[in-house]
């Protein structure tokens with residue numbers, strides 16, 4: 001029997017779509033966009049559609065597996081859970097709970113996926129990961145400037161006169177915003193794209209500015225200098241609602257337009273043009289997540305925020321420094337779910353440096369790693385070191401749907417349910433402010449189980465099962481508790497399938513900021529507690545000819561590792577109809593200098609590692625720039641993170657994945 005059911009996308013994506021899922025004879029056979037969803041409007045991307053392939057793939061893990069003499073053998077759930085809980089007990093008794101590391105990421109945006117934190121907190125606290133490979137520096141930067149990272153509601157862009165999309169290829173990663181941009185352009189808005197790559201979003205722009213990777217903050221400084229030279233800054237906003245403007249002026253006076261132009265590889269004329277764009281209000285700025293994956297990442301976002309602020313585009317309709325929308329996640333009652341007060345001990349490693357930290361940890365050393373919602377062997381920088389670290393512990397447990405690079409290394413692999421096989425609610429703190437309901441539609445294949453079932457079974461064996469004895473409805477109601485007074489109940493969500501969350505659609509409109517001073521802070525008081533002065537800086541990437549001439553001579557090309565088109569990070573590569581290969585996209589000048597043709601084989605390397613693939617030429621890519629999409633598995637020639645560095649960004653909470661110099665040669 002054929003049944004079309006409303007559901008939601010679980011993927012960690014800007015758009016958090018509503019779905020129409022066709023179920024036939026107990027199987028998901030098709031995934032479409034929900035035409036009634038206010039953002040999705042019936043359209044979804046290939047990654048969402050591929051959830052059907054994912055759910056039905058013959059490669060799904062069906063049974064608990066244990067590695068015995070280097071080979072995986074099927075074991076019963078009873079044995080797996082008894083043995084894993086036994087190891088947890090023994091490690092806690094011998095070394096304390098911090099000898100266990102929880103390595104996780106955000107492969108699934110379900111609210112109840114956060115119950116892993118409840119498990120580890122009730123266990124007594126384990127070594128946790130902090131920061132983010134993805135957007136961490138920028139989030140922290142906006143907390144320093146505004147007190148939090150909030151974006152305007154999706155419709156607000158239609159009120160913009162100018163829209164600056166800075167380092168975000170929305171055509172690839174934020175398709176419903178792409179449609180909104182088309183609408184805004186039709187209504188007369190001008191679209192300006194700033195990016196090192198001439199991507200599909202750049203193609204629709206009225207003006208495209210190509211910038212040297214890692215130099216976006218300096219570019220913002222150049223535009224600010226021009227605004228000030230032309231006397232176009234918004235003094236009414238600056239004088240009444242900001243702190244530290246004098247420090248900003250001093251910083252900008254310390255550099256020249258000529259040197260900014262040389263380093264950003266953007267002409268002074270282009271910066272002047274952008275100064276007029278920003279001050280021809282309202283101008284909205286939509287930032288991507290790539291340009292802050294550098295050593296100077298926090299300062300990059302802070303300088304762009306400052307540009308938005310001095311041009312008077314903060315808190316106005318059609319304006320904004322739109323980076324993330326944490327208001328969305330803040331609508332839910334996390335602590336009810338996570339029970340952080342149950343944590344007895346605490347130790348944190350950063351996401352970026354987890355491998356080094358695992359290898360060097362003492363008092364206690366790490367004896368067990370449990371991986372949930374992640375694939376660190378492809379996603380965490382410096383793959384060779386990550387592999388060494390994860391192989392070094394006596395017990396590696398991976399909860400997964402497929403035999404990923406990380407699962408391959410495990411001692412136990414526990415088969416997890418896919419999204420349509422369990423009930424949850426989904427949202428994203430990136431773009432829009434709707435929460436979606438995803439009911440259970442089908443049974444899991446084999447013996448795959450929801451993570452929640454796994455945590456409950458382990459908790460029962462470890463003596464805190466009472467903290468897990470709730471029904472799905474009770475868990476979800478717990479997570480929605482903060483919204484109850486607004487009538488956003490579980491019943492209403494189940495009935496409507498999506499609900500609008502009560503968030504501000506024009507953040508900071510009242511000019512009351514969440515900073516210590518209550519003002520917009522060019523010099524941040526929060527920053528002061530962390531870096532000593534909280535001032536903006538004209539800082540540079542760690543790997544560039546301006547910071548390390550010798551390194552840049554040996555490795556002359558900037559490597560970007562952008563999000564793939566058809567896979568959410570590493571999730572789908574094994575499902576492509578044609579086996580994926582590593583594609584090395586090179587700027588035209590690299591192809592010309594090295595006499596490379598489309599399809600040539602090439603090797604890309606630096607001191608951390610190397611990777612091989614085929615050449616594709618980026619006609620308008622910024623000179624000396626290379627891109628290799630992230631996420632590709634080792635069996636297909638990956639991971640590209642063998643090349644990337646585990647350094648932390650300036651504010652300590654982000655990765656430096658794009659701060660990476662490499663060399664390239666043709667392989668004959």
Ligand code: SF4
Nearest residue numbers: 009013016017045048
């Ligand atoms: S991956 Fe993003 S755009 Fe694609 S269906 Fe899911 S939420 Fe929508």
